[in-house]
Amino acid sequence: MIGSAVAGLARLIAGGSVQWAERPTAAPRVYFANHTSHLDFVLLWSYLPPELRARTRPVAARDYWDSSRLRRYFAGEVFRALLIDRGGPDARESVDRMAECLSTGDSLILFPEGTRGTGEEVAPFKTGLFHLCRAAPAAELVPVAIENLNRILPKGEFLPVPMVSRVVFGPTLRLYDGEPKDEFLARARGALETLRETE
Amino acid sequence: MDRELLWLIGGVVAVLLVSTVVGQVLKRRARTDASRETVANLNARITAWWAMVAVFAVASLTGGIGSIVLFALLSFLALREFVTLSPTARADHRALTWSFFVVIPVQYLLVGIEWYGLFSILIPVYVFLLLAARLVLAGDTDRFLERVATIQWGLMACVYCVSYAPALLLLDVEGYDSGTGKLLLFLVIVVQASDVLQYSWGKLFGHRPIAPGVSPNKTWEGFLGGVACATLLGAALWWVTPFSPPAAAGLALLIALAGFAGGLVMSAIKRDRGVKDFGTLLPGHGGVLDRIDSLLFAAPLFFHLTRFIY
Numbered sequence: 001m002i003g004s005a006v007a008g009l010a011r012l013i014a015g016g017s018v019q020w021a022e023r024p025t026a027a028p029r030v031y032f033a034n035h036t037s038h039l040d041f042v043l044l045w046s047y048l049p050p051e052l053r054a055r056t057r058p059v060a061a062r063d064y065w066d067s068s069r070l071r072r073y074f075a076g077e078v079f080r081a082l083l084i085d086r087g088g089p090d091a092r093e094s095v096d097r098m099a100e101c102l103s104t105g106d107s108l109i110l111f112p113e114g115t116r117g118t119g120e121e122v123a124p125f126k127t128g129l130f131h132l133c134r135a136a137p138a139a140e141l142v143p144v145a146i147e148n149l150n151r152i153l154p155k156g157e158f159l160p161v162p163m164v165s166r167v168v169f170g171p172t173l174r175l176y177d178g179e180p181k182d183e184f185l186a187r188a189r190g191a192l193e194t195l196r197e198t199e
Numbered sequence: 200m201d202r203e204l205l206w207l208i209g210g211v212v213a214v215l216l217v218s219t220v221v222g223q224v225l226k227r228r229a230r231t232d233a234s235r236e237t238v239a240n241l242n243a244r245i246t247a248w249w250a251m252v253a254v255f256a257v258a259s260l261t262g263g264i265g266s267i268v269l270f271a272l273l274s275f276l277a278l279r280e281f282v283t284l285s286p287t288a289r290a291d292h293r294a295l296t297w298s299f300f301v302v303i304p305v306q307y308l309l310v311g312i313e314w315y316g317l318f319s320i321l322i323p324v325y326v327f328l329l330l331a332a333r334l335v336l337a338g339d340t341d342r343f344l345e346r347v348a349t350i351q352w353g354l355m356a357c358v359y360c361v362s363y364a365p366a367l368l369l370l371d372v373e374g375y376d377s378g379t380g381k382l383l384l385f386l387v388i389v390v391q392a393s394d395v396l397q398y399s400w401g402k403l404f405g406h407r408p409i410a411p412g413v414s415p416n417k418t419w420e421g422f423l424g425g426v427a428c429a430t431l432l433g434a435a436l437w438w439v440t441p442f443s444p445p446a447a448a449g450l451a452l453l454i455a456l457a458g459f460a461g462g463l464v465m466s467a468i469k470r471d472r473g474v475k476d477f478g479t480l481l482p483g484h485g486g487v488l489d490r491i492d493s494l495l496f497a498a499p500l501f502f503h504l505t506r507f508i509y
Contacts, residue, residue: 013279016479036212064502130457160296161282161296161299162278162282162299163282163283164280164479164486165479
């Protein structure tokens with residue numbers, strides 16, 4: 001109920017055109033997107049069909065989402081976020097927890113750049129996505145390009161400026177057997193950049 | 200429940216029913232790819248019209264509050280589309296947040312509490328000045344005047360002008376109950392019918408473009424035929440207004456002319472930005488701003504003419 005209200009509000013403020021290269025399915029998936037705004041995952045999540053939305057968990061930074069009661073409430077009760085420690089020594093443990101999530105049939109939303117950018121370029125990916133694919137080889141990867149959110153709610157602002165956005169869900173991809181880390185990460189990032197340029 | 204209001208809404212529904220039937224017949228008859236595409240767009244428009252009429256009818260039948268909320272929401276969506284296409288800077292963020300979350304609610308609140316004096320000057324005077332002051336505090340002087348002017352223009356067009364539509368419910372006309380929303384419906388019907396009629400006349404007979412640099416689809420034939428028909432329609436609807444039939448015709452003519460000017464100006468903005476539509480919210484039509492562009496200039500004009508003369 002609150003979830004639907006939040007999804008509706010996200011679309012009223014930041015919604016726009018949405019394109020799907022393939023039909024959304026319930027298979028455990030990892031949606032990975034470019035990251036410029038706190039609204040990124042909310043909007044992506046709001047576009048999922050409600051039954052998939054309930055089983056899709058954003059991967060978010062503990063230092064931000066665990067820092068106040070309101071944030072804790074939204075992260076825990078509304079989005080069921082999987083909170084991880086950024087840059088800590090327990091990167092291995094975070095990947096294991098994500099893989100475990102996928103094995104129970106949930107999907108994940110991930111921002112492999114690791115932090116919010118200015119919206120012009122997609123930063124090089126952190127290695128987490130690669131390790132996750134190794135730990136959970138069955139998961140499907142879905143690149144998602146999100147445009148204009150850097151103008152709607154840029155870094156450092158609390159309130160959004162309502163604007164029309166564009167979200168493109170791309171074709172699924174997977175880690176090939178034995179594919180080297182750097183090649184895979186470049187390929188995944190390339191898929192996202194191609195998506196951003198599609199009309 | 201006002202009987203004339205029900206007749207008006209019933210009439211619109213009847214026209215839509217006929218259009219839907221015609222659209223389906225044309226769909227069967229379309230043979231070439233080009234005509235199929237035109238008919239598909241026509242049918243998408245008709246479907247969206249059903250939704251728009253449903254929303255508008257519910258708003259009208261719930262009285263003043265419904266209309267105020269509906270037009271406030273339209274202002275919100277229109278300004279959102281306008282800002283999306285404007286080359287705003289990072290430093291404009293707070294001023295824009297104010298525009299959406301303070302200026303829009305306050306402007307419509309003033310309609311609700313019928314404070315006409317402040318309603319008519321809030322945006323053109325106070326917000327005009329405050330915006331410039333707020334923007335200068337953000338410290339970025341690059342393209343300063345251009346950025347302030349763009350936001351000011353967006354607020355004038357999308358909020359100030361649009362808010363004159365529900366303000367019609369407040370007009371004090373002797374011997375006439377404006378609170379029923381019939382004047383608003385008269386305005387909206389004439390404006391939108393004028394659009395549809397200009398489009399239809401243009402499609403059927405148009406070949407001399409009026410403003411080829413702005414909009415190749417707007418032709419002299421479409422303009423003259425559409426405006427003439429909208430004028431006749433306005434005269435035929437005199438019974439829902441406080442006007443005599445000739446006065447209703449005259450006002451409908453002015454509404455149609457202002458509607459044309461509004462549509463052309465918004466087209467010029469789109470052309471400058473290199474887009475065809477302001478948005479995608481209404482299938483076949485484009486964005487909210489594409490649908491209400493002709494209302495922008497017509498609403499304040501109609502409001503003031505009615506206020507001064509009656």
